[in-house]
Each structure stands twice: as C-alpha cells, then as structure tokens.
Amino acid sequence: xxSKRVEELEGVAIRFTGDSGDGMQLTGTKFTESxxxxxxxxxxxxxxxxxxxxxAGTLAGVSGFQIHFSSHDIxxxxxxxDVLVAFNPAALRANLGDLRPGGMLIxxxxxxxxxxxxxxxxxxxxxxxxxxxxxVVEIPVTRLNREALKDLSLxxxxxxxxxxxxxxxxxYWLYSRPVEGTLKWIDARFAGEVKEANRxxxxxxxxxxxxxxxxxxxxxxxxxxxxxxxxxNITGNQALAWGIVAAGVQMQRPVFLGAYxxxxxxxxxxxxxxxxHFGVKTFQAEDEIAAAASAVGASYAGMLGICTTSGPGFVLxxxxxxxxxxxxxxxxxxxxxxxxxxxxxxxxxEQGDLLxxxxxxxxxxxxxxxxxxxxxxxxxxxxxxxxxxxKYMTPxxxxxxxxxxxxxxxxxxxxxxxxxxxxxxxxxxxAGFKPYARDPESLARPWAIPGTPGLxxxxxxxxxxDVSGNVSYSPTNHERMTRLRAEKVAxxxxxxxxxxxxxxxxxxxxxxxxxxxxxxxxxxVEELRAAGRxxxxxxxxxxxxxxxxxxxxxxxFRQVLVAELNLGHLARLLRAEFLxxxxxxxxxxxxxxxxxxxxxxxxxxxxxATRREA
Amino acid sequence: xxxxxxxxxxxxxxxDQDVRWCPGCGDYxxxxxxQKVMPELGVPRENFVFVSGIGCSSRFPYYxxxxxxxxxxxxxxxxxxxxxxxxxxxxVWVVTGDGDGLSIGGNHLLHTLRRNLxxxxxxxxxxxxxxxxxxxxxxxxxxxxxxxxxxGVIDHPIDPLSFALGAGATFVARTVxxxxxxxxxxxxxxxxHPGTAFLEILQNCPVxxxxxxxxxxDKATRSAATLTLSQGEPLVFGPKGARRGIRIEAGVPRxxxxxxxADPRQAGITLHxxxxxxxxxxxxxxxxxxxxxxxxxxxxRAVERPTYESLLQGQVDQAVRQRGAGDLAALLGSGDTxxxxx
Numbered sequence: 012x013x014s015k016r017v018e019e020l021e022g023v024a025i026r027f028t029g030d031s032g033d034g035m036q037l038t039g040t041k042f043t044e045s046x047x048x049x050x051x052x053x054x055x056x057x058x059x060x061x062x063x064x065x066x067a068g069t070l071a072g073v074s075g076f077q078i079h080f081s082s083h084d085i086x087x088x089x090x091x092x093d094v095l096v097a098f099n100p101a102a103l104r105a106n107l108g109d110l111r112p113g114g115m116l117i118x119x120x121x122x123x124x125x126x127x128x129x130x131x132x133x134x135x136x137x138x139x140x141x142x143x144x145x146x147v148v149e150i151p152v153t154r155l156n157r158e159a160l161k162d163l164s165l166x167x168x169x170x171x172x173x174x175x176x177x178x179x180x181x182x183y184w185l186y187s188r189p190v191e192g193t194l195k196w197i198d199a200r201f202a203g204e205v206k207e208a209n210r211x212x213x214x215x216x217x218x219x220x221x222x223x224x225x226x227x228x229x230x231x232x233x234x235x236x237x238x239x240x241x242x243x244n245i246t247g248n249q250a251l252a253w254g255i256v257a258a259g260v261q262m263q264r265p266v267f268l269g270a271y272x273x274x275x276x277x278x279x280x281x282x283x284x285x286x287x288h289f290g291v292k293t294f295q296a297e298d299e300i301a302a303a304a305s306a307v308g309a310s311y312a313g314m315l316g317i318c319t320t321s322g323p324g325f326v327l328x329x330x331x332x333x334x335x336x337x338x339x340x341x342x343x344x345x346x347x348x349x350x351x352x353x354x355x356x357x358x359x360x361e362q363g364d365l366l367x368x369x370x371x372x373x374x375x376x377x378x379x380x381x382x383x384x385x386x387x388x389x390x391x392x393x394x395x396x397x398x399x400x401x402k403y404m405t406p407x408x409x410x411x412x413x414x415x416x417x418x419x420x421x422x423x424x425x426x427x428x429x430x431x432x433x434x435x436x437x438x439x440x441x442a443g444f445k446p447y448a449r450d451p452e453s454l455a456r457p458w459a460i461p462g463t464p465g466l467x468x469x470x471x472x473x474x475x476x477d478v479s480g481n482v483s484y485s486p487t488n489h490e491r492m493t494r495l496r497a498e499k500v501a502x503x504x505x506x507x508x509x510x511x512x513x514x515x516x517x518x519x520x521x522x523x524x525x526x527x528x529x530x531x532x533x534x535x536v537e538e539l540r541a542a543g544r545x546x547x548x549x550x551x552x553x554x555x556x557x558x559x560x561x562x563x564x565x566x567x568f569r570q571v572l573v574a575e576l577n578l579g580h581l582a583r584l585l586r587a588e589f590l591x592x593x594x595x596x597x598x599x600x601x602x603x604x605x606x607x608x609x610x611x612x613x614x615x616x617x618x619x620a621t622r623r624e625a
Numbered sequence: 626x627x628x629x630x631x632x633x634x635x636x637x638x639x640x641d642q643d644v645r646w647c648p649g650c651g652d653y654x655x656x657x658x659x660q661k662v663m664p665e666l667g668v669p670r671e672n673f674v675f676v677s678g679i680g681c682s683s684r685f686p687y688y689x690x691x692x693x694x695x696x697x698x699x700x701x702x703x704x705x706x707x708x709x710x711x712x713x714x715x716x717v718w719v720v721t722g723d724g725d726g727l728s729i730g731g732n733h734l735l736h737t738l739r740r741n742l743x744x745x746x747x748x749x750x751x752x753x754x755x756x757x758x759x760x761x762x763x764x765x766x767x768x769x770x771x772x773x774x775x776x777g778v779i780d781h782p783i784d785p786l787s788f789a790l791g792a793g794a795t796f797v798a799r800t801v802x803x804x805x806x807x808x809x810x811x812x813x814x815x816x817x818h819p820g821t822a823f824l825e826i827l828q829n830c831p832v833x834x835x836x837x838x839x840x841x842x843d844k845a846t847r848s849a850a851t852l853t854l855s856q857g858e859p860l861v862f863g864p865k866g867a868r869r870g871i872r873i874e875a876g877v878p879r880x881x882x883x884x885x886x887a888d889p890r891q892a893g894i895t896l897h898x899x900x901x902x903x904x905x906x907x908x909x910x911x912x913x914x915x916x917x918x919x920x921x922x923x924x925x926r927a928v929e930r931p932t933y934e935s936l937l938q939g940q941v942d943q944a945v946r947q948r949g950a951g952d953l954a955a956l957l958g959s960g961d962t963x964x965x966x967x
Contacts, residue, residue: 048963192961239967243960253957260953267711287944289951292937294710297736301703308707311694316707330697424962427954461692461715464671469640469687471695481642482687
C-alpha cells in the first residue's frame, strides 16, 4: 500500500453497472468473494436483464451488481449505494437516481462518446453537471486497460474485454481488499494471453489507485464481529442445491432431480448435475411437465424426487403435483418465483406465486408450503421440505425467488453432525399391508416401492378407497378421503416450531413477512425499535400449515402490516384465516423492498396510533 | 410373498379388481396375453411396474397383479422415465393409446423413444377416443365421422410407427389384439430388446369404431390384408393362388404378383431386415397401408444403442470411482472459506 491516508468506514454499498457484455456480474462476484475473505458481513443484489446481449449501450442492456459490506451485522444490500461504478452512459442513466447524495460516482470516461450518450438518451454529456451533487471520478478505463496490455498480442476487441478487471483492481485498492484470491482464480480459469491480460490489468487497476491523484484516500472496513465458525460465501441457488444434496445424504436415499431449464432456477440444475458422486441423478426433461412427472416417478420408485422451476414452469407442474397429492408420495417442488404474469420479468424478484402454490390445482388439493428467508436459509429449507415430504408422504412446495437465487451472503458452514439424520424407511412386511392404511399420528400412508415382494399394488389418480387404496367412486369415501388429505397436511403443524416474535410479543404494530423480505423487514423494524417505536415483526417460514401460535401472536397487536412483493397474497390469507384487520404493503417492481419503504409505512401506521391516543 | 421366478402362472398376474372395459373390447385379449407372457419372462413379479396415462387402455395397470401406476393424461412415458432411470433393475411397461400417446403425450413419447430407456411401450391403437365417448383421435382416418367431426375428420392422421422411427426408436413393432400367438411373440420380443421397445397393438373399439381393423383381425381376410414380418424372410403375403410379394427399391415399395411355386428370392422380393443400419427401410414398411398394400405386422426395426439409464448410472459409477463417494462435509467446506475466531 502506498503512502496515502487510509480512512476507516463502518460499511459501504457499491453498485457496479455496465452493459450486459461488460462483465459486471463477474466483477461483482469477485469483489464479493474478496470481501468475504476480508471478514466483512455482506449482502449482494445482482440485477440483470433477461436478454443475454441486449443492443450494446442501451438502457435495456444495463446489468448491475450491488454489494453492501460492513463491520457489523447487515441483512440487506442497502437501499441506496454509496458508490456507483458506471461503465457507460446507459448504466449511469439507469442507476444514478439510486446513488445517495454526496456519494461517489466512478465512470469509464472513455465510454462517454457522442454515440453512447445518444444511445442512452442523453442530449449532452451529463458528467459536468453532476460534480455539485456527487464526488465524480472520471477514469479513462478503456485507454488505461489498452495501455496495460499493449505488449500482448491481443486484438483491441479482445483486450477491451479485460477492462472490468482494471476496475476490479482499482476497487480492491480503494477498499483494501486482497487481490490474491482473484489472481488465483484467473490462473485457474483462463489460459495464455487472456490469462495474462486479466492478471496485468487487475494489478494495473490496483496500482493506478495507489498512484493516481484522483483518490487521495483509500478505505478500510474492519472485520465484522460475527458468530465464530467457518464461513463461506453462498448464493441462494447454491445453498438450495447443497441442501438437496444434504437431504440425500442425511436421509440415505439418492436424489432424483427432474428439471427443465428456466430462469432463475437453471443454476440449481447446473449445480446438482455436478454431484453424480453423491448418487444424484439429474434429468433434463423435454418440458416442465415431464420434469415433474419424472420426479414423481422417481419418488414412486423410492428416490428423493425433486423438481426445480420458476413461475411459468410451476404452472405446468400443477397436474403432476396434484397426482402426487392423490397418490400420497413424497416430492419437493421448488418454485424460484419471478415477476409475472406469463413470462413477465424472468430475471426479477416477485412473491406472486403463493396463492398458486396453495390453490393452483383442481379440487381440494392441500400441499405444505414453506419459504426460504435468506440465501443461506435455502439450504435448511431444502432439508426441511424433504423432511416433511417423507414423514407425511406428501408433495411439498418450497418457495424461493429471483432475489434469493442470485444474492450472496456469508454463510456459517454447518457441522454435518448437527444436521438431522432421518434415514428413509420403506414398508417391507407384506403381512397386513394396505396401501392406504395410515400412521395414526402423521396420517402418512406406507411408502411401498416396486421391487418389494408381496407388496404389489396399484396407485393412480382415480379416487382411492380408504385403507385398501382400490379405485372407489363412493360418495362418502370421496368425502372421507378429501378430509383425510386435508387433515394430514394440517397435522404437520405438530411438527413445526411456533413463530418467534422479533421484538416485544405484544404491542401496537406487527410487521409480517415471508420469504426473501426477511432481511429488509428485520432491519427496518430494528431501526424503528432503536428509535423507540412500538413495532415488532414475524417472518413466516411455514405458509401451510401456519405455526400453531400464529393467531395468538397476530391478536397481540393493535395493527398488523403484511409486507410482500405481490398484491397481497399473505395478507388475504391472514385476514381469511384469523379475521385480523391486516393491512398490506405491496410492491411489484421486480425489485426487493427498501428498508425505507417498510419504515415509512410503519411510521404512518404508528402515527395513526399516536393520533388515536391524542 | 416372493415367488420363485418360473413358478408363477397367468393367474398370479391377475389383480382382484373387476375388469371394466366394454364387452368385446380388444383390451381383454391384450390383457390376457400380457398376463400369459409375464411368467415366461424370467422377472420376479415384484420387479414389474405397469405405468399408464389416461384413457381406456390406461386402466390396464389396475388389472395386473404387479406394481402399477395410473398417472395423468399423456405423461406415462415421463413417469416411467423417472422410475427406470432411478431403478434400472425394474421391468417397466408403459400402456398407452393413440390419443394418450400421440396427441396429448406426443412430446413425451418422442423424447422417451430417442433417449432409449429400457422400457416396453404398448400403444393400443383403436383410432378413436373411447373413454370420452367417441371423438376422433390423431390416428383417425381422414373423413371419419365422429361426435366431434360430424362432417368428417379433416386432420391428416399420424402413423404411430413412422412417428416412433422418426423419434429414433431402437425397437418398433406392430401386432394385432386378437392374434394371441403373434401378440405374445411380440411382447416377448419387446421385453427382450435392450432399449425402448415400441409396440403398436391394433385394437378394436366395439362401441365407437367397431371393425376398424376387421381386415387384419378376421381370419378370412387376414392373409391377404397382412404381411407378417420375419427376419431374413422375403416380404410375401396372400393366400395360395393370390400370393404376392413386396419389392422395395430406393425406398419405394411395390406389390409384385408371385406364383405359388415361385422362389421369392429369385423374384426380387425384398428380404426383411429388422437390423438394417438405416431406418429408411423400416420407414418404407411403415408406409404400407390398406387398401393398396397389406398391413405389416411384426418387428419393423430392432437395433441396439446404449440405454439412457445405463449411461446415467455409468456416470454415477464413474464419478464415484474418480472422486470417491460424496462427502457432505467436504462439499460444504470446498472452495474459499474463512474462519471467524471466538
């Protein structure tokens, strides 16, 4: 490090933005890894367009990656970045509104050509007018990168592809991050001249920071005080895939994944297809229907059947899911929700499939539904989904979303010994075997798999006679079976923990959330409580059945606010189920909530209470 | 309890459920012959799984005293794929119909055939929707009048065998519901084939499309209306006095009259070769249709290709050999990690 001054910061949020082809996701990911190794707590938000390569330089093609890192505990990628890195005018235009006033704006000045300005819809260069409001740092990244690589034989186009590494190196210097990890990664990932180019320009960027007059100070964010243990960085999709692998290990049955490529779920298929040595069989089906059907077939054969998909694919799986309800086989269906309806916003977050998960099938078709709260929680949610599926012989819907899928956080690696071990037990005794005889407590029927002598039997989508499982059209039997299927799922409540209140268990306002809004809601409520406000929060992991004490908790508050990224699914359920006057805070912009949005609504509701008392 | 292979008989494969097809349905004969063949296949009863979709044919598993899974419309091949890919040791049979397999389930049938899992797919073709009471199916003849086509069908029909060949099926055969001996032979051949065996069974629906296959089912007309395929044998058909042969040249089939005492080989009649490297020959056979040609029955094509489940299991085994059996703690701790001290 040079002789410049080093300033200590508590936390910083940086947003890297550029064209889809500028490598912003890679830059963000590498910065995240380096930051994790530096010991900070962190939260990330990758935000990219659905198009692989939208026309260069246009607003449609802007890709962004926000990372919030800190020396204390954080749960969100931050409402507003402190630093915006813009690789072109379109990225600036699309993101400038979010940069906090007085924040740092780092731009690749070489990209601010007349043509690019025009593509971004700027009539004139906006940079000169921004110096009053922001700390603008203009760096000719393209030229500096070319200069750094001039001894190599790469053509200009190829050389220009490395320019994100120049910027990454610069940011490493600016925030005192280690470069070694990324250098090692470059060595392993690239070869020949490209490897050399990426190495050189990464270091050139780092040294540029040290020597340039543009940055009089660099910053350090001290290590966060977090729970002792061994940590890694993890995204929701990776945690989900590992949770699925872990379920196979802990239940001592091989996993079978039936999947069809769909954003943002495909990464789980990619990840799981690498774990054949765990006995994981992945099957890329011809469509979403076959993916679900193959997973049900695998469950029927005694595997841990799972399918992973997103909204439009989840719709197509409902019929197979309904068959699994009827034949009472364990199955996990993961819906990584995205903006809809229809194709909607494939790469953006939404929580719009809750009611589909609960009610999207013909007739009364109860399935347990659980939702992951954080990227790391996707691991435990997968284990929980399989635990319920096998114990209760039922399909389970696990809801994740596009934000959890791609966001990263430091994750304390669990001790495998502490994970629940629940080896699967198949029925093997033919004496007294009835396919639909039920366990008196769980109401689960036996799992009797092909290949077991003496247990030959038939299952199918036609209504089953109670106990025998034979086809039955009896009116009273149908009603009995419909009620039994509902009762079985309802009984899962005995097996899930009571909801815990974050804050006081009674009071004026309770903010209720589920899924990926956990971090934002918790942060908002903690900030409000720190300011003396009477507000608490709960976060629902189990959406069907609800925890046993939920009604009691809701009734302990004068006002209830349900915050969710849809037009009020959970709010509707809570009002219907518990007759509480729950209000809705909704948002469907393909973006997570901001802490400020939760706080503003909560403050407004608390203000009502104050007026009431006055 | 487990019965030793070889000691079981037909009745051991009949379930206790009442069979509920219409009187005279071709499905009865198919069921009986399947139950007859099962004990001969050398497979423990508990390893048989019958999987079906929706339709009259798809009630089949309920009547078999084996493992059975009556699934959803058109998707039986996909459920069967999950079963077979998971448990290669099971003998998995798919029972489907012309509507279930070729209309709503056409996509799954196509992809299952190309993947070549070791399944037996029995497609009962009666050229009509029976369970929904008489609409035309994707194999119905043009012009056929049904409840949903009172002015005649305007869809061009699909030929199940050409479909299967086009999908890259490694075993393609056809038989007839009432021809017990041939049906049993084809079931045995289908089972013996290592890969997806696609067997079309011409089946009569006495209620909604009675007599569709009468020419090939009726003993009086069968000889002239069918061409029984036999490996290495010339394509000869017809009764004494009206013997004829098929000559296929450049993919184009032609009927050649043949005297009773003529040697078909000398007469240039094509010799049947189910193992032909190119599927072109089988396509030519599949194009043979009444009234110009006889309906071929038998094995059109039988070639070998690795099965999907063996390739998949092979990847699992190889991964375990190369990387060792998966270690969860090692996986979770792989890559960049760091330790926060207390």
